[in-house]
Amino acid sequence: MSTTSSTIRRVPAVRARAMPADTNPAGDIFGGWLMSQMDVAGEITARQRTRTRVVTVAVNAMTFHKPVHVGDVVSCYTVIEHIGRTSVTVRIEAVAMRQDSGKEVPVTEGVFVYVAVDGEGQPTPVPQPA
Numbered sequence: 074m075s076t077t078s079s080t081i082r083r084v085p086a087v088r089a090r091a092m093p094a095d096t097n098p099a100g101d102i103f104g105g106w107l108m109s110q111m112d113v114a115g116e117i118t119a120r121q122r123t124r125t126r127v128v129t130v131a132v133n134a135m136t137f138h139k140p141v142h143v144g145d146v147v148s149c150y151t152v153i154e155h156i157g158r159t160s161v162t163v164r165i166e167a168v169a170m171r172q173d174s175g176k177e178v179p180v181t182e183g184v185f186v187y188v189a190v191d192g193e194g195q196p197t198p199v200p201q202p203a
């Protein structure tokens with residue numbers, strides 16, 4: 074059976090179950106936990122392109138659309154939006170699969186910027202594609 078390119082694009086960079094320890098005082102999942110999952114997803118995606126260590130320099134246009142509940146499985150989908158001299162900009166969408174219904178709900182989106190760095194933590198050029 075062949076795999077279409079759209080199927081490949083829908084493979085999440087990160088998938089994680091929201092646990093009780095990740096809740097805020099209201100009982101929903103803490104936004105910082107979600108941002109952390111997204112940051113890891115963006116880092117994995119950026120690093121696939123840079124082949125060197127990257128650090129997060131900015132988080133832009135972060136929007137929380139819907140709450141995440143305990144037990145939801147959160148998938149972070151990524152796409153590279155822009156490649157600069159030393160930076161890679163990644164758009165990230167998080168989708169929660171509700172524990173009870175299995176329904177998939179877009180919960181968060183954001184644009185994360187990563188910078189390729191050398192061993193001293195200084196910006197280093199993103200390699201051109203071969």
Ligand SMILES: CC(C)(COP(=O)(O)OP(=O)(O)OC[C@H]1O[C@@H](n2cnc3c(N)ncnc32)[C@H](O)[C@@H]1OP(=O)(O)O)[C@@H](O)C(=O)NCCC(=O)NCCS
Binds near residue numbers: 159160
């Ligand atoms: C990321 C860091 C190495 C950049 O160092 P710097 O001396 O500011 O580097 P530069 O000014 O040369 O900018 C490097 C790139 O980042 C981009 N950049 C810098 N600040 C930015 C911002 N606020 N938003 C978007 N992009 C930004 C620049 O446009 C440049 O991209 P380009 O080369 O593709 O044009 C430095 O700021 C740093 O170490 N920050 C802390 C990172 C960190 O601890 N992150 C959290 C944990 S991973």
